[in-house]
Amino acid sequence: MSAPRNAALMGRVPLLPTTVVGSYPVPEWMERLKTDYYRSRMSFAQLTDLHEMAIKAALRDQELAGIDIVSDGELRRDNDIDYFLARMPGVEIPQTAKDFYFDYYEARVPAPLPDRFATAPLGLADDFAFTAEQTSGPVKFSFTGPFSLSRRIHDSAYADQRELVLAIARVLNAEAHALAERGAQLLQIDEPFLAGYPDAVGTAIEAVNIVTEGVDVTWGLHVCYGNRYARPLWEGHYDFLFPAVLDARVDQLVLEFARKGYEDLPVIEKFGWDRTIGLGVVDVKSSEVETPELIASRIRSALELVPAERLVVNPDCGLRNVTGAVARAKLAAMVAGTAAVRAELASRITAPPVNAIAAASESPTETAPESVARGA
Numbered sequence: 001m002s003a004p005r006n007a008a009l010m011g012r013v014p015l016l017p018t019t020v021v022g023s024y025p026v027p028e029w030m031e032r033l034k035t036d037y038y039r040s041r042m043s044f045a046q047l048t049d050l051h052e053m054a055i056k057a058a059l060r061d062q063e064l065a066g067i068d069i070v071s072d073g074e075l076r077r078d079n080d081i082d083y084f085l086a087r088m089p090g091v092e093i094p095q096t097a098k099d100f101y102f103d104y105y106e107a108r109v110p111a112p113l114p115d116r117f118a119t120a121p122l123g124l125a126d127d128f129a130f131t132a133e134q135t136s137g138p139v140k141f142s143f144t145g146p147f148s149l150s151r152r153i154h155d156s157a158y159a160d161q162r163e164l165v166l167a168i169a170r171v172l173n174a175e176a177h178a179l180a181e182r183g184a185q186l187l188q189i190d191e192p193f194l195a196g197y198p199d200a201v202g203t204a205i206e207a208v209n210i211v212t213e214g215v216d217v218t219w220g221l222h223v224c225y226g227n228r229y230a231r232p233l234w235e236g237h238y239d240f241l242f243p244a245v246l247d248a249r250v251d252q253l254v255l256e257f258a259r260k261g262y263e264d265l266p267v268i269e270k271f272g273w274d275r276t277i278g279l280g281v282v283d284v285k286s287s288e289v290e291t292p293e294l295i296a297s298r299i300r301s302a303l304e305l306v307p308a309e310r311l312v313v314n315p316d317c318g319l320r321n322v323t324g325a326v327a328r329a330k331l332a333a334m335v336a337g338t339a340a341v342r343a344e345l346a347s348r349i350t351a352p353p354v355n356a357i358a359a360a361s362e363s364p365t366e367t368a369p370e371s372v373a374r375g376a
Contacts, residue, residue, distance in 0.1 A: 009069075009185045009218045012138055015308050015345065016299065016338050017068040018331075019278075021222055021254060022142040022190065023080075023318025024058040024073025025327050034078065034101035051076045052130065059135050061324070065331035066339075069138045069186065072131040074318065078102055079228075080144050080192060081152045087122040088171055089114050091153065108154040113167040120178035121171065129182050140186045141179060142222070146172055146211065147204040148193035162203045169210035176215040188220035188254065192317075195225045196233055198240035205244045212249045220252035220278060221245070222317075225260070230285045230321035238264045242271040254278030256316040259285055262301055269305045277306050280316035281337070282330045287322055289329040295337025308345055313338045 010017070026034075033050055036042045058073035077083035078101045085091045085105065090113035093105045128141045146168035150161060158164045176187060189211055194204050212219050223241060226233025238255060245253065253273060257264065257280040268277065281298045282290055295313075302311060313334060319327040 009138060013068045014342065016311055016313055016342055018313045018335055018338050019067060019069035019140055020062065020071050020331070021278075021314055021316070021318050022071050022074050022140070022188065023077075023320035024061070024071070024075060025319055025322055025324045026054075026075065027324060030054060031101060035098070038096075038098040038101055040097075055131060056134055059131070061328055062331065063135065063137070065328060066335035067331060069140050069312075070135055071140045071142065072127065074142065074320070076127060079104060080190065081105075081149060082107075084122060084144055084149055085152065088168070089117070089121050104152060106154070107152060109157045109164065112157050113164075113171065115167065115170050117171070117174050120174045122175050124175045125178040125182040125184075128179050128184050132183060138186060139184070140188055140220070141184050142188035142190050142220075143172065143175070145189040145191040145194075145204070145221075146207040147197075147200060148191050151193045151197075162206075165203055165207045166210060169207035172211045173213055173215070176211055176217075180215050180217050184217055186218045186220065187215070188222055188252075189250070190222045192222075192224055192226055193233075194223055195236055195240070198236070201241060201244045205248045209247070209249050218252070219250040220254050221248055221250045222254040222278070224256040224280075224317045227284065227317040227321065232259075232285065237267065239267045239271075242267070242273075246272065250275070252276040252278050252312060254280075254312070254314060256280045258283040258290075258298065258316050262298070265302060265305050274310075276310045276312055277302070278312045278314050279306075281313055282315035282334050284315050284317045284319055284322060284330075287326050289326060290333050290337075292333050292336035292340060295334050296340045299338060299341045303341070 030050065033042060034047070037047045054075040055072045058075060059070055062070040082105045085107045086093055090109060090111065092108050092110060095106060124141070124143060128139070131141070132139050146165045149168050150165045153164065155161060155164050179187060189208055191204060194201065208221060223238070225235060252275065255278060279299065279302050281295050299311070299313060315330065315334070319330070322330070
């Protein structure tokens with residue numbers, strides 16, 4: 001990947017930068033109000049105010065915890081799918097009311113999607129611009145990838161689902177261009193459904209490369225095993241990504257490890273991934289708060305295989321399904337554990353070599369400076 005492109009962002013953050021995957025907890029009161037909107041009890045203007053207030057609070061939580069690269073918490077989105085499909089030209093949603101805001105729409109594509117747009121149709125650049133105005137630090141902006149979006153569409157337009165995936169990718173590429181023009185430096189494609197369809201990884205990577213084409217930012221690709229209602233949808237190992245993912249034009253591979261364990265790290269090294277790894281060190285499917293010591297030990301284990309300059313520290317997935325208090329505690333522990341490892345790395349760099357210390361102690365008396373010989 002392009003080193004200067006990645007350096008533009010990574011030069012603004014410390015070694016082992018901390019970040020989040022994307023989503024942040026939705027308080028119960030906010031869930032009730034968002035559901036009220038879908039039952040026509042609240043206006044869109046009121047919903048917008050609610051979202052903006054929640055985003056500001058999520059940013060403040062991340063900044064107080066010491067997170068280096070923050071996100072908007074994806075708090076405008078009801079789930080990982082609907083926000084995008086509801087705005088996508090050519091996607092039909094016959095019933096827009098919901099019993100509960102988190103429910104999925106039933107979306108369908110009756111005809112091929114358009115592939116040219118006067119402007120980016122989903123409006124993601126406006127979302128990013130609002131977030132960037134609320135913080136002085138680097139922002140990660142994530143969106144669901146074309147393969148996962150395709151899995152929630154009733155498709156009667158394409159004979160081959162690959163064509164639908166690639167058509168969605170072209171829409172997202174237009175959004176990515178608009179995001180970069182508004183100042184986005186780190187964009188992340190989320191593919192939470194991919195682990196359930198390992199035979200489709202080639203199509204998914206082909207689509208990822210359409211999304212990133214011509215967009216000069218730092219790109220991340222997040223792949224997990226699902227996180228709806230804090231439960232994994234699938235189980236397995238990340239070897240299914242290889243070798244196809246080596247062709248992905250992305251800078252970071254952001255993966256789930258804390259819940260599953262770190263036996264997949266040697267697999268990733270074996271296949272020759274030579275870019276950044278987003279290391280999941282916090283289990284978002286558990287409300288138990290990790291200690292800083294546990295976080296530090298997980299980072300140290302990864303450093304045996306991946307150099308520090310190619311590690312980013314993050315939770316496994318989004319934090320949507322834990323409470324705000326648990327999220328804040330987990331992020332604080334993640335920052336503290338990372339700081340401990342940074343300090344260890346810094347001490348190794350600044351400490352004089354052992355052989356230099358030994359040489360100084362063994363210097364013969366006759367070569368000592370005259371002031372030392374006199375006992376001055």
